[in-house]
Amino acid sequence: MFKKILIANRGDIAVRIMRTCREMGIETVAVYSKADAEAAHVLEADEAVLLGESEPLKSYLNIDRIVDSAEKANAEAIHPGYGFLAENPDFAARCETSGITFIGPSSRVIRDLGNKTVARTMMEKAGVPVIPGMLTATKDASSLCNEAERMGYPVLVKAASGGGGKGMRVVSGKEEMEEACLSAMSEAEKAFGDGSLYLEKCLESPRHVEFQILADQHGNAVHLFERECSIQRRHQKIIEETPSPAMTPSLRNAMGDAAVSVALASGYTNAGTVEFLLDLSGRFYFLEVNTRLQVEHPVTEMTTGIDIVRKQLEIAAGNPLTLKQEDIIQTGHAIECRIYAEDPEANFFPSPGTILVHREPSGPGVRNDCGVHEGFEVPMEYDPILSKLIVTAGTREAARMRMVRALESYVILGIRTTIPFLIDVIKSLEFAKGETCTDFIARHFENWSQNMAGADLARIAYVVDELTAVKRPAAATKEKGWPTPWETLGEWRI
Amino acid sequence: MKYRLKISEETAALDVSVSAGKQNAEFTIGEKAYSVRYRTIPDHCLHMIVDGKGVNAFVADGGEGKHVFLKGKSFLVRDADQLSSRRAKRRGPDQTPGDVTPPMPSVVVRIMVEEGDLVKKGQGLIVVTAMKMETTLVAPSDGRVKKINTSIDAKVAPGNILVEVEEEENE
Numbered sequence: 001m002f003k004k005i006l007i008a009n010r011g012d013i014a015v016r017i018m019r020t021c022r023e024m025g026i027e028t029v030a031v032y033s034k035a036d037a038e039a040a041h042v043l044e045a046d047e048a049v050l051l052g053e054s055e056p057l058k059s060y061l062n063i064d065r066i067v068d069s070a071e072k073a074n075a076e077a078i079h080p081g082y083g084f085l086a087e088n089p090d091f092a093a094r095c096e097t098s099g100i101t102f103i104g105p106s107s108r109v110i111r112d113l114g115n116k117t118v119a120r121t122m123m124e125k126a127g128v129p130v131i132p133g134m135l136t137a138t139k140d141a142s143s144l145c146n147e148a149e150r151m152g153y154p155v156l157v158k159a160a161s162g163g164g165g166k167g168m169r170v171v172s173g174k175e176e177m178e179e180a181c182l183s184a185m186s187e188a189e190k191a192f193g194d195g196s197l198y199l200e201k202c203l204e205s206p207r208h209v210e211f212q213i214l215a216d217q218h219g220n221a222v223h224l225f226e227r228e229c230s231i232q233r234r235h236q237k238i239i240e241e242t243p244s245p246a247m248t249p250s251l252r253n254a255m256g257d258a259a260v261s262v263a264l265a266s267g268y269t270n271a272g273t274v275e276f277l278l279d280l281s282g283r284f285y286f287l288e289v290n291t292r293l294q295v296e297h298p299v300t301e302m303t304t305g306i307d308i309v310r311k312q313l314e315i316a317a318g319n320p321l322t323l324k325q326e327d328i329i330q331t332g333h334a335i336e337c338r339i340y341a342e343d344p345e346a347n348f349f350p351s352p353g354t355i356l357v358h359r360e361p362s363g364p365g366v367r368n369d370c371g372v373h374e375g376f377e378v379p380m381e382y383d384p385i386l387s388k389l390i391v392t393a394g395t396r397e398a399a400r401m402r403m404v405r406a407l408e409s410y411v412i413l414g415i416r417t418t419i420p421f422l423i424d425v426i427k428s429l430e431f432a433k434g435e436t437c438t439d440f441i442a443r444h445f446e447n448w449s450q451n452m453a454g455a456d457l458a459r460i461a462y463v464v465d466e467l468t469a470v471k472r473p474a475a476a477t478k479e480k481g482w483p484t485p486w487e488t489l490g491e492w493r494i
Numbered sequence: 495m496k497y498r499l500k501i502s503e504e505t506a507a508l509d510v511s512v513s514a515g516k517q518n519a520e521f522t523i524g525e526k527a528y529s530v531r532y533r534t535i536p537d538h539c540l541h542m543i544v545d546g547k548g549v550n551a552f553v554a555d556g557g558e559g560k561h562v563f564l565k566g567k568s569f570l571v572r573d574a575d576q577l578s579s580r581r582a583k584r585r586g587p588d589q590t591p592g593d594v595t596p597p598m599p600s601v602v603v604r605i606m607v608e609e610g611d612l613v614k615k616g617q618g619l620i621v622v623t624a625m626k627m628e629t630t631l632v633a634p635s636d637g638r639v640k641k642i643n644t645s646i647d648a649k650v651a652p653g654n655i656l657v658e659v660e661e662e663e664n665e
Contacts, residue, residue: 341625350625352599356554356561357538380599384625408566413538413554416568423566450567452504456523457544458562458569459499461551463510464532464540465560467519 006070009081011371014041020309029073033059035379054381060084077101086292103316113289123286126265131285133200141181154202159188165235166191205437206277211259216321221263223256230436240296241335245434299334302392333399334392337422341384344421352380356414361406365392498574505574592659599651600624611639637661
């Protein structure tokens with residue numbers, strides 16, 4: 001096993017990886033930017049290296065600086081976390097040539113699966129159902145228009161090298177098509193350096209269901225069941241759970257088998273996630289493979305008892321998987337909410353700033369993977385995720401009520417967060433019934449605003465704070481004893 | 495004691511009578527009366543017993559008022575009287591409704607107009623980015639770009655006037 005690794009990431013995920021390292025007796029090296037000098041991951045690590053200015057390109061995306069830092073610190077391996085360089089094949093390749101173990105699949109696999117059309121072709125050959133659509137990407141808007149006509153609207157325009165909803169458009173009719181292609185192309189060109197697009201048939205209200213896989217370097221592969229991540233805004237997940245309310249044992253077996261075939265067909269190693277869309281009739285289609293640890297991995301950990309980061313480290317060190325598929329058992333239900341520094345009343349605008357008060361929830365079945373602390377200034381340069389709150393309980397309903405309880409006791413003051421919005425979603429009848437689909441937020445929570453119940457109490461708290469605050473500075477600054485002349489002088493001016 | 499406290503756009507009048515030397519107070523807000531006992535749990539927690547029921551509130555001072563947390567909700571509570579006097583002081587002669595300011599701390603990535611340009615209401619003027627999300631700031635009204643007070647890569651914050659748009663007379 002490794003003695004020391006470098007974590008090429010920040011925030012909640014860097015902290016989470018370091019915790020497992022500590023349990024395994026592995027030393028950790030953090031990297032950070034100027035904005036993050038006092039960030040949680042820097043405080044958690046055994047060593048920390050300053051990468052540079054706050055802009056991601058000069059810090060967390062700076063491959064040269066990161067590899068150089070790993071070499072200087074004598075780190076044997078690099079864990080990329082998620083986001084930043086996690087799915088960058090050039091970074092993985094650079095680690096490979098530098099003799100540093102990249103904790104993830106090989107650069108070749110990342111490159112293959114990162115290209116959506118290559119991945120689709122590969123899956124079709126392996127007999128995994130893919131969403132009807134094009135197998136080759138193009139930059140020619142008119143051929144995309146013709147293809148859309150042939151497939152029938154609505155269609156989904158997607159970037160071949162896409163991710164995170166960038167370069168993606170839902171097009172419901174002919175008249176919007178050309179404009180959608182042009183704007184998606186320019187967005188994809190800017191975000192990924194590749195403007196080529198392809199089309200997929202747009203499914204009606206699908207669920208997003210994904211399977212966690214683990215594959216070692218010796219040809220063994222297993223899955224750790226599904227996660228349902230249908231609750232999304234701007235094509236980004238905000239609530240995830242396992243098991244999926246839509247799952248049946250036979251469907252789970254079929255999808256799990258498909259996920260393992262994906263791993264074997266692509267030569268996958270380490271932890272990964274195979275994403276599917278599940279339509280109303282129970283048919284599933286391959287969407288893509290995320291060649292990294294997922295944000296929502298904790299729900300799987302909480303219901304299988306398997307520490308996925310530990311498995312990643314063992315696989316990267318060359319150990320064979322000792323887990324057999326039949327030994328992996330899922331118990332209970334887990335839900336994760338992503339806590340973002342965003343204003344849910346203002347179209348989820350980012351809300352950077354200083355966290356004045358931070359109290360984490362605790363109690364039975366509550367886990368908070370957090371990357372911030374009280375007094376921390378949440379930088380504007382990075383992803384707005386603050387924390388991932390995970391609960392687990394015997395049933396979905398018990399987990400749902402537990403999540404409400406945990407969210408209601410999660411105190412973050414000073415910046416806007418998604419917490420009040422998440423409470424309303426989790427409490428909603430539709431969520432309680434498990435009727436989740438990827439257009440859930442648009443359908444039920446468009447133009448959400450916080451209801452004013454509790455406003456009187458908030459006003460009372462304001463006044464009580466005024467009444468009690470008078471004593472605060474006095475207690476802090478005034479010393480006991482005789483008053484000084486300054487205190488007895490009365491009003492005076494210079 | 496009387497307060498006028500504002501949450502979002504709603505202002506409510508509070509009548510408060512405090513029992514001397516004791517940590518309790520009677521509140522009247524509109525038609526409703528509340529009997530409140532309280533104690534502070536350092537540093538930010540107030541434990542209140544409101545009509546016999548325990549409530550934990552967390553309070554922190556922000557620039558514009560107090561942030562109050564109650565059961566998963568956070569409210570920005572402002573003193574309406576202070577607000578109106580402060581606003582009266584702040585509004586100088588050169589501040590016009592045509593000023594464009596970012597909604598959050600951010601970095602300028604694109605400037606789409608030049609000084610002297612004629613713009614339409616809703617037209618994109620400047621794109622700022624924060625936390626990987628780009629936001630376009632638009633012209634608040636038809637008019638002419640009078641002044642641009644920023645440049646690409648500048649770090650900007652709410653209150654900074656990035657673009658001044660002057661309404662054109664006799665259109």
